[in-house]
Structure formats: structure tokens, C-alpha cells
Amino acid sequence: MTNKVMVSKKQYGINTETMALLPFYDEYGKVHTKVLERxxxxxxxxxxxxxxxxxxxxxxxxxxxxxxxxxxIMGIRSRAPIVISEQLGIFFYTS
Known part of the structure; x- marks a missing residue:
């Protein structure tokens, strides 16, 4: 079951439950991050x-x-995957 309630945080560490980071703008035009976990x-x-x-x-x-x-390592300059934690197998890819 997925909890759809938004929980506000000032800082967040990507972990094995993190599925996606999505930018969004608040009513004042400031960029924030919507974090989707399992x-x-x-x-x-x-x-x-x-x-x-x-x-x-x-x-x-x-x-x-x-x-x-x-x-x-990959020989590419843009949109290369970023290793967040090698030990936990967490990588960040941009779209």
C-alpha cells in the first residue's frame, strides 16, 4: 500500500527506498523536490x-x-550516471 501523504523535509538522503526525484514549483515560483519512495x-x-x-x-x-x-570512466560529459553509494548499489540517472 502506498502512502500518498506528502511529508515535508528540509534535507533528504537518497536511500534504497528512493525511486525518483521530481522537481516542482511552489506557489511562489521556488523549486522544490518531490521524492517518490516505495x-x-x-x-x-x-x-x-x-x-x-x-x-x-x-x-x-x-x-x-x-x-x-x-x-x-564512461567517456561522456553530459548525463553520465552518478554513483550515490557503490556499497548500496544506488545510482542517479537524469532524463
């Missing part, structure tokens, strides 16, 4: 990139380091 939906203050950056730091690296590493 069993709930959360609203996080800040852009999706801020959530990814925070999560990279939480798991011991920087967003820039993860992005540069992915570009070097």
Missing part, C-alpha cells in the same frame, strides 16, 4: 541537484568527484 512521497525544500549533492556527501564523496569519475 511506500511514501516526500516534499524536500530545495532543488533535486541539492538532494543529490547532499546524498553524495552523506555517502563519503562530493558531487563533483562522482560526476568527474563517471565522465572519465
Amino acid at each position: 511506500d511514501r512521497t516526500l516534499c524536500v525544500c530545495g532543488k533535486p541537484k541539492a538532494v543529490v549533492t547532499f546524498s553524495c556527501g552523506y555517502y563519503g564523496s562530493s558531487y563533483k568527484g562522482r560526476k568527474d569519475g563517471a565522465s572519465l
